[in-house]
Amino acid sequence: MARLPYLEKADLKPEDQGLLSRDINLYKTLVHNPDAMRAFSGLGQYIRYKTKLDARLRELAILQVGWLARSPYEWSHHVKIGYDFGVTDGDIEALILESGGGTSGLEPLARLVLKAAREIHDGPGVHYDTFAALRAELPNDCIMDLVVTCGFYCAVVRTLASFEIDVEESYMPYLRKYPFPV
Structure with a gap:
């Protein structure tokens, strides 16, 4: 159960009601501080719609962070979102295998x-050899977007955990399809 109540549009000042454009528990929690929600949403919107990094690769990176953090909310939401951006069930199964040290x-x-x-999730950041390999494959703006995306989603999963934000029922099928190991 969430540590703060989920707010609805009626709970907010008229100028803040647009912050609940998506009916999701994360937003309903973040609007306890509308200015923080605006800042959070700004970077989130950049990552979703303006990043230079390929959308499928972006979603795989976000899913990797969600999987490692064992964040039910992030994982379930981005399995669904990942599908919208070209992530396949085979990609998700491969991510799970790679996370466990497989190839x-x-x-x-x-x-x-x-x-x-x-490496970003585990800290302190991308290792030297991995960064060099990224430089050989991606332009600098894509590397920047990859690192910013992973760093942002590390913050997101910790926010979700700190407030114990519940997964909405509509996202539960994704969590049931790909549950975390016990």
Whole structure:
């Protein structure tokens, strides 16, 4: 159960009601501080709609962070969102395998992106050799977007965990399809 109540548009000042453009529990929690919600949403919107990084690779990186953090909310939401941006069930199964130290059939660039996401999640950041490999494959703006995306989603999963934000019922099928190991 969430540590703060989920707010609705009626709970907000008229000028803040647009912040609940999506009916999701994360937003309903973040609007306890509308200015923080605006800042959060600004970077989130950039990552979703303006990043230079390929959308499928972006979603794989986000999923990697969600999987490692064992964040039910982030994982379930981005399995669904990932499907919208070209992530396949095979990609998700490969991510799970790679996370456990296995080698999947993913193309080398996707495997490299997952490795960088794991290193960012585990800290302190992308290792030297991984960064050099990224430089050989991606332009600088895409590397910047990959690192910013992973860093942002590390913050997101910690926000979700700190407020114990519940997964909406409409996202539960994705969590049931790909549950975390016990």
